[in-house]
Amino acid sequence: MIAYTDKIRDIARRLLKDCRVETVIGFRNGSMPMMNEPCFIKNVDDVDHLIWDGNCGINLANYLTNRTDKIAVVAKGCDSRNIVTHIIENKIKREQLVIIGVPCKGMLDKRRIKAMAPGEVTRVVEDGESVRVCGAGFEKTYPRKDMLQANCAVCIHRNPVIYDELVADPVPEQQNVDRYEDVRAIEAMSAEEKWTYFENLLAPCIRCYACRNACPLCYCPTCFVDESTPQWVGKSQNPVDVRTFHFLRAYHCAGRCTDCGSCERACPMGINMRVFTKKLEKEAFEQWGWEAGLSLDQRPPLDTYRPDDPQDFMK
Amino acid sequence: MKYIRIDKAQWAQGLAAAEKAYRLFGPVREGAMLNFAALAPGQAPDLDGLNTRMSARSVVYPQSEILFEYTVDPNDPDGNVLKEAPAPAKPAAAVGIRPCDAYSFLLVRRNFDAPDVKDVYWLRNYEATTFIGLACDHPGSTCFCTSAGCGPYSEQGLDVLLQDAGDAYLAKILTDKGAAFLAAAGWFTEAPADSEGCFSAGKEAAEAKITSTVETDRLAEIPQMALYDANFWEDIAFSCINCGTCTYLCPTCWCFDIQDEVRGKHGIRERNWDSCMFPLFTLHGSGHNPRGQKVQRVRQRFMHKLKYYVDKYGDGIQCVGCGRCIQYCPVNIDIRKVCQLMNRFGQDAACKVA
Ligand code: SF4
Ligand code: SF4
Numbered sequence: 001m002i003a004y005t006d007k008i009r010d011i012a013r014r015l016l017k018d019c020r021v022e023t024v025i026g027f028r029n030g031s032m033p034m035m036n037e038p039c040f041i042k043n044v045d046d047v048d049h050l051i052w053d054g055n056c057g058i059n060l061a062n063y064l065t066n067r068t069d070k071i072a073v074v075a076k077g078c079d080s081r082n083i084v085t086h087i088i089e090n091k092i093k094r095e096q097l098v099i100i101g102v103p104c105k106g107m108l109d110k111r112r113i114k115a116m117a118p119g120e121v122t123r124v125v126e127d128g129e130s131v132r133v134c135g136a137g138f139e140k141t142y143p144r145k146d147m148l149q150a151n152c153a154v155c156i157h158r159n160p161v162i163y164d165e166l167v168a169d170p171v172p173e174q175q176n177v178d179r180y181e182d183v184r185a186i187e188a189m190s191a192e193e194k195w196t197y198f199e200n201l202l203a204p205c206i207r208c209y210a211c212r213n214a215c216p217l218c219y220c221p222t223c224f225v226d227e228s229t230p231q232w233v234g235k236s237q238n239p240v241d242v243r244t245f246h247f248l249r250a251y252h253c254a255g256r257c258t259d260c261g262s263c264e265r266a267c268p269m270g271i272n273m274r275v276f277t278k279k280l281e282k283e284a285f286e287q288w289g290w291e292a293g294l295s296l297d298q299r300p301p302l303d304t305y306r307p308d309d310p311q312d313f314m315k
Numbered sequence: 316m317k318y319i320r321i322d323k324a325q326w327a328q329g330l331a332a333a334e335k336a337y338r339l340f341g342p343v344r345e346g347a348m349l350n351f352a353a354l355a356p357g358q359a360p361d362l363d364g365l366n367t368r369m370s371a372r373s374v375v376y377p378q379s380e381i382l383f384e385y386t387v388d389p390n391d392p393d394g395n396v397l398k399e400a401p402a403p404a405k406p407a408a409a410v411g412i413r414p415c416d417a418y419s420f421l422l423v424r425r426n427f428d429a430p431d432v433k434d435v436y437w438l439r440n441y442e443a444t445t446f447i448g449l450a451c452d453h454p455g456s457t458c459f460c461t462s463a464g465c466g467p468y469s470e471q472g473l474d475v476l477l478q479d480a481g482d483a484y485l486a487k488i489l490t491d492k493g494a495a496f497l498a499a500a501g502w503f504t505e506a507p508a509d510s511e512g513c514f515s516a517g518k519e520a521a522e523a524k525i526t527s528t529v530e531t532d533r534l535a536e537i538p539q540m541a542l543y544d545a546n547f548w549e550d551i552a553f554s555c556i557n558c559g560t561c562t563y564l565c566p567t568c569w570c571f572d573i574q575d576e577v578r579g580k581h582g583i584r585e586r587n588w589d590s591c592m593f594p595l596f597t598l599h600g601s602g603h604n605p606r607g608q609k610v611q612r613v614r615q616r617f618m619h620k621l622k623y624y625v626d627k628y629g630d631g632i633q634c635v636g637c638g639r640c641i642q643y644c645p646v647n648i649d650i651r652k653v654c655q656l657m658n659r660f661g662q663d664a665a666c667k668v669a
């Protein structure tokens with residue numbers, strides 16, 4: 001990770017010095033364990049603020065929307081796929097970007113690590129293949145691969161799909177991954193079980209919209225939940241409105257979501273709303289063999305028509 | 316000051332008795348998190364964790380609260396009559412509320428109980444609530460209450476302060492309301508004579524464990540517009556995703572939105588929490604938005620808590636140091652750093668947050 005950090009700084013320094021970009025978007029050290037903060041660097045003297053480790057789970061494509069300047073952006077596999085999606089959807093131009101690709105080794109699951117610790121976690125140190133978790137009166141070491149965010153554990157596109165610079169050699173992609181075990185488990189439920197499952201899943205939601213706002217796909221100038229003329233969705237904690245928000249948001253992400261996990265990571269209540277987007281990701285894959293953000297040359301399945309599109313859903 | 320000793324063996328029994336006269340609220344485990352919520356009949360508050368994910372704000376000020384209802388059905392005897400939503404039949408008690416959360420109600424009261432405007436709903440709920448606090452003997456790494464006007468043994472806003480004494484709780488009775496709650500629970504055992512010493516020793520030990528602070532001494536003297544125009548806002552605001560996490564988890568945030576909801580002939584008016592972080596919060600009917608930019612909204616949140624409030628009331632910051640916004644901000648915007656930047660405005664040559 002230190003090697004990645006050094007390389008990111010070198011590249012950023014060079015790009016700024018040569019005036020190839022006005023801004024570099026990356027991460028700087030956070031004040032909390034397992035938290036880094038997205039930041040921008042405009043000045044060569046500040047590039048040493050940039051860092052990289054397993055706590056860069058926020059998707060930086062989110063910070064590119066509608067920018068007009070020339071930007072270098074640090075991008076792991078999923079970020080790069082959302083950058084592709086952004087370019088296809090005209091949210092940024094390829095020419096504006098210098099993509100600093102990061103072959104990703106997966107992000108740490110801060111929630112799980114906190115939940116497993118016997119007390120408040122005050123420091124987490126990544127050390128090659130292991131993670132050391134420290135707090136008042138305890139220190140535990142775990143294999144890093146067991147502590148990854150759920151989406152990272154089943155990721156099959158760790159290497160950036162589009163980049164101008166690469167901070168290290170590509171990492172091996174995970175093989176024989178069962179991406180949809182969780183979705184199948186829900187599909188196998190009866191209607192009543194599903195109802196209860198979703199009801200319980202969303203019960204803690206406070207409608208803070210951190211999931212939506214952390215998502216690079218959710219760039220609508222006014223989200224449907226915020227429309228007031230007409231108002232589509234109620235604003236209270238009424239469960240019908242809470243569900244409407246989640247279901248509709250997921251549909252808006254269908255065929256676009258890269259399962260970067262930013263939404264789940266951002267949620268202050270620890271809700272796994274990813275199950276909705278993942279179900280639709282699975283549909284897009286099974287219907288059209290589609291994985292979002294892999295190519296600049298292909299339109300996403302939901303905004304194009306092919307004569308051989310499957311139509312089994314027509315009954 | 317009167318002290319009572321509550322044997323933990325009598326805790327559940329006492330709460331069961333109190334439940335007859337009070338609606339009980341307290342920390343409850345919900346999955347992996349501790350939340351402040353209504354206790355189910357017979358449910359004991361979970362007092363082992365530190366502070367709850369959501370603050371105790373909702374006991375007095377629920378996230379969604381019906382203010383009145385009506386029907387326009389001509390056949391209904393109450394047709395075309397606005398009816399105030401019925402008040403809860405029993406008073407409430409927040410059992411195991413932490414001192415910072417209890418103190419927060421005193422700050423929020425300035426808004427809802429101003430000399431010229433009274434918010435009847437908030438006041439009704441507040442006055443009907445008894446606050447049974449639990450002192451924090453093991454404060455967390457992001458607790459900075461001692462520099463935010465309260466502390467782990469602060470009594471402000473509480474009716475009773477409990478101290479965990481192993482096999483018992485020592486209860487310091489602070490108000491008549493507190494005494495009434497203990498009486499309803501049937502807890503009358505006089506505490507040993509050295510209780511006062513236990514509290515002051517506990518206070519000293521707990522305060523010594525607080526490692527986190529904010530600097531606020533210069534906030535009042537720096538001119539408002541100078542801070543408003545400070546060069547650090549863009550840097551602070553960059554990572555913010557304008558979610559409602561910080562404002563909804565904060566015990567001292569008070570903003571709300573009024574909504575009418577109608578179904579058929581029946582309608583309600585309700586009030587829901589709102590957040591200065593949402594663009595919709597300031598959107599005018601004309602379409603103009605005076606805080607249309609993210610940086611303006613982030614600045615507003617910090618300027619309100621750390622400058623406008625300070626100037627308006629002259630009694631410190633609108634923050635009790637609970638640390639929730641630091642713990643749960645998805646992008647790690649840290650009010651302690653922002654407060655330091657503001658407090659050192661004009662002093663530090665470099666305004667770097669990192
Ligand atoms: S981030 Fe979590 S609490 Fe906030 S709206 Fe999304 S699911 Fe609800
Ligand atoms: S400061 Fe953090 S918690 Fe608050 S709105 Fe911004 S991202 Fe959300």
Ligand code: SF4
Nearest residue numbers: 565634635637638640
């Ligand atoms: S501003 Fe943050 S630390 Fe202060 S009271 Fe609110 S949530 Fe707690």
